Amino acid sequence: MKGLEFDFLKVTVTDAVDIILVALIIYYIYNLIKNTLAVNLLLGMVIILVIHWVVDALKMNLLSTIINQFMSVGIIALIVIFQPEIRRFLLLIGKNTFLQQNKAWWGYLFGSKNIERDNLVRIKPIIDACKSMKKSRTGALIVFVKFYDDQLFANSCELIDSKISKRLLESIFQKYSPLHDGAVVIAENKIKSASCILPLTDNDKLPPQFGLRHRAGIGVSETTDAVAVIVSEETGEIAYAKQGRVRMNVSFGELEKLLNKDF
Template structure:
């Protein structure tokens, strides 16, 4: 009797690392596309692949040829269809590097010991403005991006490029201000632009009470690496949107921690 060959079960530590890295990559990609339109796109592509193999098995040559032509441009189609997700994926990799995660330590070593304190000081006028607008129930949408994309924002915004100020934020969102409609974009420790028209989310599972501000804040967090702070005009409640997910009824303490972490 021939002995069975179990060489394929000889797993080395390199194989274990390989499997672990692939698992981390799959989870990372899933966390980026979760609750976004990309999930529907992936599902659609899986259905097309399944239909292709069914058609091929049934020898339906005409339909097989059509689907095969569609699939032959797979890589190019993936780049075009998933361009926002790929861009966000690369940005997240850049932000997750050792140097980025430990920049406070590098700043300490090279003399910038008060980096975190400076960051809290920059966030304070934003939180103070939110306190004031919550009290007066002034609707507001503030978008925070680490890297300002001129092509993405400039077409629909009024450029400001000013120092972050509580009074300036309050005056922009004051109901009779010509700039109160739309979003304020904050980046590089400045109020870069105001009255920005942003894409709305297509998520149909959001609560009915979400208005245009909430849908725009969620939408921009889906398509870019931005986070959004939304203040409801009806209730004064503060919401925080990131990666297409929204946290409701955020306290001022939570808001300060979230902005300090993400911005």
């Protein structure tokens, strides 16, 4: 394809598309790793590359051999080190596909006209439970996932597999309940499990008042496609975590809209 010609280079339409795609990938990677430990890992790798270049230039054979051995694992080391970020990147791509972004239209075309009404029926007990827990200052962490990952949740949770109920949610997070520590996981329109131990976020720039409940909610939203609703035990304030970002002081109207939009 014929492109623009200059004295020192030739730029085609394909080259322009290539540059735009690379820029988008860099932008998405930046959004995934900012404010996480991955930034420090990446910086450490850059420092090792600089040292490698210096020791080669200075003919320091012993140190150069050691660094070469370390770098020989190459792509395998990158996959192991950046496994959480790679997982998040693939999830981000999947969530932004045409089919995912237009699922409401597809549901309408295939006869699912009552999806929004059904969602309101399922979400209402959750909203009511959050209202009650906010009033009583009961700490809670409710995680919503589209696909229940047995490896991630089942090994560290108590299986419930029950219909979503306001009273059940309140009883789980009640202070003296044996299940109140940890998170409740909701999937497939059911309370799948409770007392789940979740990975904490690596973000070292969160406010100091964020406790384990907030950090766990943010952490699970970083590594999976889940969203988390957090009720603060100290203030009763409701927070909403998605893709590693947290929205504070969410009203019940906003919470209902967010849950309907994401699920």
